[in-house]
Amino acid sequence: MRIGQLSAMTGVSRRALRYYEEQGLLVTRRSANGYREYAEDALLVVRQITALLDSGLNSDAIRRFLPCARGPQPEFEMCDELRAHLQRRRDELSNQLHRLSEQVGRLAAHLE
Template sequence: MLIGELSERTGVSRRLLRYYEEQGLLESTRSANGYRVYETEAVRTVRHIRAMLDMGLTTQVIAALLPCARGGEDAPLDLEMCPSLVVTIRRELADLDARIDELQRHKGALAAHLA
């Protein structure tokens, strides 16, 4: 399928699809006229990328997790417990906890000025 069809089927802009490809998250081939051509599997891949982005993961982390992603085109994301997956998820959770702690400190400091 061409990039326009992939965009329509996933609701993701052509610009973002090209970005995902630049980041190594999505693959295409080129037709004789230079157009990007995607396999039908790309719909599932894009949906998995979007689900992981919604989890707050970076494209670098997503690249590492994509091989562990399961689920059909319309199925929700399911992550198979690949060897590096548990380590990656624990690291991401620790980073989130640290950011939440920092935001709580900022909130407290700002709230103190209102009191």
């Protein structure tokens, strides 16, 4: 599969796909003419990447997270570290959410 097709199937722009590769999130082969050739599972990987980005993780965190999420790994300690990282991130977002809803509540109360 080439980049245009993958882009069409995932809704992710060609530029973004190249960026994911540049960041080490997405691996490709190259065919003889230099075109990127994506494997079958690229579809799934891209969906994972966008899901994680949408969840507020940056590409650095995703780079360390993806190999951990995709299959049984030899490195379990790294996974513990990542799990902790994700939980911290979740807590951060949770706090943000809390503060924001407090603000909204105060505003709403104030408007009466």
